[in-house]
Amino acid sequence: MKHDCHYHPGDPAKWHCGECQVHYCTRCMPDADIRQRQALCPRCNKAMRYLGAATEVVPFWNRLGAFFRYPFHSDPLMVIAICTLVPVIAPANLIGILIWLVLALALFKYTYAVINHTAEGHLKPPSVSVAFTGSGFSIVILQLLVFILMGGLVGAAAMLGGPLLMMLALAFVVLALPASIMVLAMERSVGAAVNPMNLTRLISRIGTPYFLLYGYLILLTLASGVAQDFALNHFPFWFSQPLSGFLNSTFTLILFHMLGYLLFQYQEELGFASDIQDEASEVDMQQRDRSTRFDADIDMNLKDGNYDRVQGMLKEALKRNRDDPLRIGQLYQLLTAQNDITEIFHYHPRILGWLADRNDGEGIASVLAMLEQVEPGFKLDDPDLSVRCARCLYHRQQFKPALRLLQDFHKRFPDSDELAPAYLLVAQTLANGMGQWEKATAFLTFIQKQCANHPLHEQISVFLEQAGKREPLKGPKATFVAPD
Structure with a gap:
């Protein structure tokens, strides 16, 4: 289910607070630890749930082209080529049969690794080494056990309820087969992969898109069969055999990638969280700039209408660093929006210095007009700031305010080095x-x-x-x- 950020509508939510029932995006949570998937709610300071990419992932029906391109990356192509071509040149004896069996196991292992890899948010294929090294070959035995138990389920239904119950059981097994493959790939449990309640729950949580994917899988299977049949009937055996194997492996990888992506797309409904791993680079907690947390708090409080709180936060920040240009600018914008002339008068030296650094003559003229309301005949008591502001006013053709700033300069600052300028x-x-x-x-x-x-x-x-x-x-x- 797609959730937008409460404070930035249109931005996908990454965190959810169960206490406040508020969704936050990455801009609201710059200090969150994505690697550990830990963050505290800015409102109640309680731990939040990480949503991963659940709210921003593109639906699988919008990336069909990417699915068909998936097997043609370098790594899966190498796996397919090795598992397809090597058996062709292997000797026709026991050794050749063993080679074929090992490569078939490697390809089978790689296809199941594709489901896990995709469900974890990796949209690029796993490396070649995944197929030929490490553990995971037991998935073949597990899948065979699943098929045997499913066949036993259909046979038991035939024995207990006759042809009608057998057809219903067979229909359920065929419909639940993609769900069973997904569960087996993720949990490595035969019991979970054949449990009707478990499979029904998975299908119901995904909902209608599961049946849409099922239709795509049927079309893929039919297309694969037609392509292989064409190759076997129109090309010589020495060419059609590896081509048929290549097509079968390619369509299988597409199918398993789609299953993994469906898990990735509906991760929130299925109770886990994954993020897109191939595009974003995470930043360690130690390297984060704590000021971004402050900016996020200001942004959220402004949108909640807590203007007095924001003003207090900015004042505290300026006590720690009185010349911070970012905080001075934020305070100026807030005070101007509130028309708080008294506070502007209190902070006018820093505000005018900030405006002078930005060469904002119009802003300087506006602030001087406000200061005149608080103190008629107002004059700056800083000669350097007076000249800087007057120069900005001059360049912005604010001539009269510039002259007022420098009026009687020789009397007010007789020993200043700024007298001549x-x-x-x-x-x-x-x-x-x-x-x-x-x-x-x-x-x-x-x-x-x-x-x-x-x-x-x-x-x-x-x-x-x-x-x-x-x-x-x-x-x-x-x-x-x-x-x-």
């Missing part, structure tokens, strides 16, 4: 922005007389010459000519 900016604002050349000349003359030791002093004559000609005050032109 401040009044040069005033002159540029008056001349370039407002066309008041005489006033601009007066400020340039002040710099020339009062700031003789400032590095800008030697450029003032050029600015005065430009002001006399009513040219834009841009300063000396750059030159790339090396002196003699």
Whole structure:
């Protein structure tokens, strides 16, 4: 069943809190331990259930093309080639029969490994080594026992209830065969694979898609039979035999991959959780940035309308790191949305510095207007911040707010190194922005007389010459000519 995140509709849920009945996506749970499948609910702090890819997996009927491409990856192709071609060139004696038997067991083992591999979220085939190494060959004996017990079930039905009960039992066995194969592949238990109640429960939990898959499996089986029959009747025996074996192995891998994918698709209904393993790289808990948990909490509280709580969280964060630009920006956006002018006044130095770093002249003008409401005639008490903000306002053609910021700068900050840059900016604002050349000349003359030791002093004559000609005050032109 598909569940969307409570806070991010459209994003598939990865976690579910049984206490709060809330679904969360990966953005809400950046600090969750996916490897251990452990996470605590942000609301109640209780352990949550991991949903894996159950809510985002593509239905099997939408990836039929991928199923048919599956056997043509390098690993399954090698398995099919070895198990098909080697018996052809094997000697026609006891050794050849043993080779054929071993390779048949290897292919059988590989097909069952495909179910497990796919159900665990691996959409790429298992490696070649899975077929020829390690344990798992016992699956052949288990499957034979399943077939024997199913045949015994049909025979017992015939003996107890006659032909009618036998046909019903046979119909159930044929219908439940894919479910039996899936159970056997996952649990390696003959009892579970032949238990009618167990198989009925699996089919009922999957529901209608099981019967849709069953139809696809019948078509695949028929197609495989037709293809093999065509090969045997239209090609010479030396070619048709390996081709028929190749086709049979290919269709078998497609069939078993589809069974594994059905388990993967309905993992939530079947009571387990798997995630797509081939595309996502997991991050260890030790490597996670704890700030992402903080951002997720802010996001969720904002969507729940807990604005005061978010404000408190941001204030606490700024106590730990007073110049954190991310938290300053978040606090500014929250206070502006709430029109909380009092708090904006309290944090105005950091907010204005953040806006100046972003060259946000409109934002600076808006904040200054709010500060004027709290304190008429408001003036910044930081000369450097005053010049930075005024420069942003000038470049955004906010000329009057820029001039107000720098008004009486020489009286307020007589010993500041920013005096010359401040009044040069005033002159540029008056001349370039407002066309008041005489006033601009007066400020340039002040710099020339009062700031003789400032590095800008030697450029003032050029600015005065430009002001006399009513040219834009841009300063000396750059030159790339090396002196003699």
